[in-house]
Amino acid sequence: MAGGVVNSPVWVQMFADILGIPIETIKAKELGALGCAMAATVAAGRFKDYEEEAGNMVHVEKKVMPDMEKYKIYQKKFQKYTAVKEALDMAWPLFTV
Numbered sequence: 001m002a003g004g005v006v007n008s009p010v011w012v013q014m015f016a017d018i019l020g021i022p023i024e025t026i027k028a029k030e031l032g033a034l035g036c037a038m039a040a041t042v043a044a045g046r047f048k049d050y051e052e053e054a055g056n057m058v059h060v061e062k063k064v065m066p067d068m069e070k071y072k073i074y075q076k077k078f079q080k081y082t083a084v085k086e087a088l089d090m091a092w093p094l095f096t097v
Contacts, residue, residue, distance in 0.1 A: 001015065001023050001024065001025050001026075002025065002026050002028065002031055003031060006025040006026075009064075012025060012062075012064050013064055013067075016064045016065065016066040016067075017066050017067050017070040017071055017074060018071070018074045019066070019071075020066050020068065020071040020075075021066060022063050022064065022065050022066065023063070023064045023066075024060045024061075024062070024063045024064075025060070025061045025062045025063075025064070026058055026059060026060060026061055027059045027060070027061040028057075028058065028059075034057065034058075037057065038050060038053050038054065038057055041053055041057075
């Protein structure tokens with residue numbers, strides 16, 4: 001995970017908990033500049049492709065593990081949301097013009 005959201009440990013943890021997977025944040029802060037540098041090194045032939053190049057320039061800063069108890073709670077909430085959405089799917093066409 002990268003970008004402004006990684007500045008908040010709370011948000012990173014929430015993503016891990018909701019998805020139920022570990023989230024890795026990267027050290028780079030200027031992602032646009034990093035992308036340009038990656039494109040330039042691939043275009044110049046320094047790396048054969050972006051996958052090889054990313055292994056060299058993208059470095060994991062931190063790995064956040066999910067809280068599986070919270071994951072279960074989020075799954076239940078999502079199931080409730082899905083049930084309500086599906087129940088309303090039949091009603092919404094009645095209100096369209």
